[in-house]
Amino acid sequence: MTDKSTAPPAHSTRIQQRNRQRILAAALEVFSRFGYRGATVAQIAEAASMSKPNLLYYFKTKQAIYLAVLEHTLTQWLEPLQQLDADGDPFDEIWRYITCKLDSSRTAPEASRLFANEILQGAPMIHQFLATDLKTLVDEKCTVLQRWIDERRIAPVTPIHLIFLIWAATQHYADFQVQIAALGQDTSTLFPDGEQTLKTIILGGLRPQPQ
Amino acid sequence: MTDKSTAPPAHSTRIQQRNRQRILAAALEVFSRFGYRGATVAQIAEAASMSKPNLLYYFKTKQAIYLAVLEHTLTQWLEPLQQLDADGDPFDEIWRYITCKLDSSRTAPEASRLFANEILQGAPMIHQFLATDLKTLVDEKCTVLQRWIDERRIAPVTPIHLIFLIWAATQHYADFQVQIAALGQDTSTLFPDGEQTLKTIILGGLRPQPQ
DNA sequence: CTTATGCTTGACCATGTGGTCAAGATCAGC
DNA sequence: GCTGATCTTGACCACATGGTCAAGCATAAG
Incomplete structure (x- = not known):
């Protein structure tokens, strides 16, 4: 008893894991x-599906909830870019990155929107x-992109702006989902058409x- | 006196115009x-620089403040696309649209962010x-873009996804300004480089x- | 069973928020 | 100056929100 009695215990029980999971999903x-x-x-x-005091237990x-779900999201967010391989074919690598981010926008748009919200509000x-x-x-x-450019393997662009373009183009499908839906796109061909474009x-x- | 005495008068005085303007700017x-x-x-x-009751006067x-500033923003937002001329050169027209939207992101990023916030939250x-x-x-x-495609004047893409791409790429510079700044871009060459890319x-x- | 620990919640509180109101200050027209 | 309409605000209210707490419930180990 070195602690206040209301603090969750250090070790992780079954119930605790399940509830933390449910909270993170709901918070996202x-x-x-x-x-x-x-x-x-x-x-x-x-x-x-939980009482407020129970959640705060x-x-x-x-803020703690927010940080937890945000951190979880950021890890996911970084991963695809890390896999961009300097030794691969530029077009294969860039295309793999684009399709990977597009998949994220389709299967986990909430994560993208969480991130977008945070940035929009000044990334506090x-x-x-x-x-x-x-x-x-x-x-x-x-650096990798610049080398590909120097080797004349891709057109000369400012590397970071190419990254911005990819981020913008792919995340748009998650962040602006409501707008896209309102413009009446056939949802079955939406992503194939977008990918092809x-x-x-x-x-x-x-x-x-x-x- | 057919009205409650606290309602602003119908006709628009000097003070009223100035204050409404100040409120809209602050609200944006x-x-x-x-x-x-x-x-x-x-x-x-x-x-x-106004007391709360005075603003509510x-x-x-x-919500009324929000709608007013949002409407003002939307009109601005629509304009550039309207100018896309079916009879012009496809590349000139598309490029003019892109640079116009990029200018908006540089000179009026708040408008873009207001719009982005609204869409992100489900465009209620x-x-x-x-x-x-x-x-x-x-x-x-x-329809215009599709005709240009049919005439083999631009590559065959899904027109609406081309529009999405342009929106995404240009608005990104306003909406994700904080992220771009944090990645340490030289602000003097930011927009020229982005435009060129x-x-x-x-x-x-x-x-x-x-x- | 008992007990100790972990889990759950109704009731509560301090603070912040959108919005009101009545009374005072300012201004345009006379 | 005077008068009536417009503008401004301190004080206030009802309500929502983040967070607390003491007491009750569940459960696993003996």
Whole structure:
């Protein structure tokens, strides 16, 4: 008893794992839809089929929930870019990255929206992450892209803006889903058509021009 | 006196115009940064150098302020696409549209972020606008793009996904400004480099391929 | 069974929020 | 100056929100 009696115990029971999981899933849903300030703890509790005090038994503050789900999301977010292989074929690698991000937008749009919300509101919680972990990774991959350019294997563009373009184009399908739906796209052909269009334009635009 | 005495008068005085203007400017700043639910009336009043009751004298509810600034923004947002000329050169027209949207992202990023926030949160206020006005315009311009494709003047892509790509790529510079800044871009060459990259890739990717 | 630990919740509180109101300050027209 | 309409605000209210707490419930080990 070195602690306040209301603190969750250090070791992880079955119930604890299940409930933390449920909370994180519910929090992702709610935070991604309303942003940090717009979301309420009661809403998250409701979505997790749990009373508010019970939720706060597992995560002591709203911010703690947010940080937990955000961290989980960021890890997922980084992964695809890490796999960009300097030794592979430029077009294969870039295309694999694009399709991977498109898949994320289709299968896990909430994660993208959570991230978008955080950035839109000035990234108050992940400024550090952006300026360190992400910047390191992006710098590294920009070097790779620049080498491909120097070797005349892809068209000469500013590497980081190519990355921005890929991020923008792929995440758009998650972040602006409502707009896309309102414009009445046939949902069955949406992603195949989008994928084909990105392939034509981005890969086409990256073809090195003979002198 | 057919009205409650607290209602602003119908005709528009000097003071009224000036104050409404100040409120809309302040509201754009605050709403674009925190979203509808995240923004507070007190914050907007503060930003407009005005007491809260005074602000509510001009706009009766928070929602009324939001709708006013949103409507003003949407009109601006539509304009560039309307100018896409079916009789012009495809590459000139598309490029003009891209540079126009890029300019908006540089000179008025708040407007883009306001819009992005609204869409991200499910577009509760502008669903109607998206499904009617915007859809009509987009359908019309898709027809134009499709004709250019049929005439073999640009590469065969799904027109609406080309539009999505342009929206995504250009608005990214406004909506994700914080992320871009955190990645340490030299702000003086940011937009020229971005513009050049988009020109290379999008216009390059749209070149019709011989057979 | 008993007991100790972990889990759950109704009731509660302090704070912040959107919005009101009545009374005072300012201004245009006389 | 005077008068009536417009503008401004301190004080206030009802309600929602993040967070607490003490007491009750479940459960696994003996």
